[in-house]
Amino acid sequence: MPSLDEFGLIARLFAPLAASHPGALGLTDDAALIDAGPSEQWAITMDALVAGVHFLGEDPPELIARKLVRVNLSDLAAMGAKPFAILLATCFPAGVAEDWVERFATGLKIDCEEFAIALIGGDTVATPGPLTLAVTALGRVPAGSALLRSNARSGDYIWVSGTIGDGAFGLDVAEGRLHHLEEAAKTWLLDRYRIPHPRLSLGWVLRGVATAAMDVSDGLVGDLGHICCASAVGAVVDATKIPLSPAAEAAIATGASIARVLSGGDDYELLFTAPVSVSGKLAELSASLGLRLTPIGQIIEGSGVTVIGADGRPLDLAKSGYKHFGG
Ligand code: ADP
Ligand code: MG
Numbered sequence: 227m228p229s230l231d232e233f234g235l236i237a238r239l240f241a242p243l244a245a246s247h248p249g250a251l252g253l254t255d256d257a258a259l260i261d262a263g264p265s266e267q268w269a270i271t272m273d274a275l276v277a278g279v280h281f282l283g284e285d286p287p288e289l290i291a292r293k294l295v296r297v298n299l300s301d302l303a304a305m306g307a308k309p310f311a312i313l314l315a316t317c318f319p320a321g322v323a324e325d326w327v328e329r330f331a332t333g334l335k336i337d338c339e340e341f342a343i344a345l346i347g348g349d350t351v352a353t354p355g356p357l358t359l360a361v362t363a364l365g366r367v368p369a370g371s372a373l374l375r376s377n378a379r380s381g382d383y384i385w386v387s388g389t390i391g392d393g394a395f396g397l398d399v400a401e402g403r404l405h406h407l408e409e410a411a412k413t414w415l416l417d418r419y420r421i422p423h424p425r426l427s428l429g430w431v432l433r434g435v436a437t438a439a440m441d442v443s444d445g446l447v448g449d450l451g452h453i454c455c456a457s458a459v460g461a462v463v464d465a466t467k468i469p470l471s472p473a474a475e476a477a478i479a480t481g482a483s484i485a486r487v488l489s490g491g492d493d494y495e496l497l498f499t500a501p502v503s504v505s506g507k508l509a510e511l512s513a514s515l516g517l518r519l520t521p522i523g524q525i526i527e528g529s530g531v532t533v534i535g536a537d538g539r540p541l542d543l544a545k546s547g548y549k550h551f552g553g
Contacts, residue, residue: 291333307365394490422494460528
């Protein structure tokens with residue numbers, strides 16, 4: 227919702243409606259937590275995708291379906307929850323081809339099998355507007371062990387999984403920018419944009435290890451700002467430590483801006499904080515999962531996110547293209 231102050235509106239108009247339910251986490255986390263018996267909680271989240279905004283109209287329907295499922299599972303990963311079911315709402319514009327819907331359902335089937343989840347309900351309506359799709363995802367987590375955004379502590383290291391910036395560069399490729407990159411790099415970035423990999427195994431093992439976690443969906447710096455707000459702390463990030471894929475490095479080497487890495491969305495990696503004392507444990511987890519985990523900075527007392535550039539000086543985030551909501 228780029229033209230409106232999304233988070234200001236949620237805080238002012240919607241969060242009051244959540245106040246009576248502690249599991250809503252003030253509408254400031256990746257999912258709500260609902261008690262399901264004495265030893266288990268359900269994590270529940272919802273994300274919508276709109277044609278022309280979150281995917282391109284001509285994208286393959288199978289991939290749109292899989293991205294829709296995966297962006298929701300990414301929020302469950304961020305809570306340390308295991309998915310078990312989804313609900314699906316489809317708002318089809320007039321004239322949607324049956325073949326399109328069949329291919330969309332094929333994509334859903336592939337990912338329902340891949341993640342061992344069932345489609346348990348939903349709604350199908352027509353719309354005069356663009357194709358709009360929404361999924362609600364449900365996951366399970368042992369009671370009291372979910373990863374929240376609100377427990378980061380001063381001194382914790384800030385970590386990210388995988389590589390950052392590929393989603394934004396993948397969108398650039400999809401929209402015809404970065405044409406000077408080699409074909410293999412372009413294809414790789416496009417795949418990263420179209421098929422996120424929810425870090426479910428990582429989220430599960432981070433329970434009891436990480437102090438705070440979220441998934442990077444809207445951009446690294448802005449998303450880290452949400453952890454800072456929820457935990458009432460500040461953060462310092464070393465831009466030179468942010469892990470980049472060879473394809474993203476190639477994009478930057480040929481003129482793409484580091485601002486895309488800092489503020490571009492669609493990475494769906496996990497961003498988390500952890501005490502310095504568990505750094506060795508995290509290195510072991512990284513090796514056993516076969517997934518890169520990189521410390522990129524540290525939580526400090528105070529507020530806000532400072533990014534230090536290669537010259538040792540804070541980057542001017544407003545100048546570097548970082549868009550922030552709420553002020
Ligand atoms: P994410 O990027 O992790 O999916 P969002 O940025 O979409 O999270 O949303 C931030 C928080 O606000 C979440 O807790 C979400 O549940 C809540 N939220 C967003 N939109 C609404 C809404 N229309 N009504 C109630 N809660 C909302
Ligand atoms: Mg999230």
